[in-house]
Amino acid sequence: MxxxxxxxxxxxxxxxxxxxxxxxxxxxxxxxxxxxxxRKIDPVWECAQCFKALDTRKTGYLSRSEFFSLLTRFGEKMDPIEVEMSLQRMGMCGYGLKIPIEQLIHHISGPAPLP
Known part of the structure; x- marks a missing residue:
């Protein structure tokens, strides 16, 4: 498949x-x-809609806690260490408590990083 x-x-x-x-x-x-x-839906579009829906104040950012909660509690749950490692690989460690949605979508839609 x-x-x-x-x-x-x-x-x-x-x-x-x-x-x-x-x-x-x-x-x-x-x-x-x-x-x-x-039923094929563009997964990047679907993720973008999800992230934008979580941005209730329309700031363009997701809080780090919301992002962690989303990835560790819903769907195919990730381990918190995996989430942290993913943020590091995407270069988003220095963003403090907020994660830019557009940059997150850009990383999701791009080619997978080499190990």
Whole structure:
């Protein structure tokens, strides 16, 4: 699926396996891909909308605590150390208590950094 541009979450993968069985034959795989193509949403746009919705004062920044809470408590939860390391890799350690939303979106939408 990834080679076709789809990045299912662990939860979505588990659901597909519950629905289709532990072994997925090619015709079932095509059904899944068709379903994915029908609901395809730009993940960068989706993240941007989420971050902007969290910016209730329309300052253009997310508080560090909101960002940590978002990534460690919802969806596929990240370990706080992973969040901190991600901020370091993005060069956002020196921003104190606020994280610029536009810069965050820029980093999310760019190529993955080399290890």
């Amino acid at each position: 990834r080679s076709l541009g789809h990045v299912p979450t662990v939860g979505e993968t588990v659901e597909y396996m519950k629905e289709k069985g532990p072994r997925i034959e090619f015709p079932k795989f095509l059904e899944i891909i068709h379903h994915e193509n029908q």
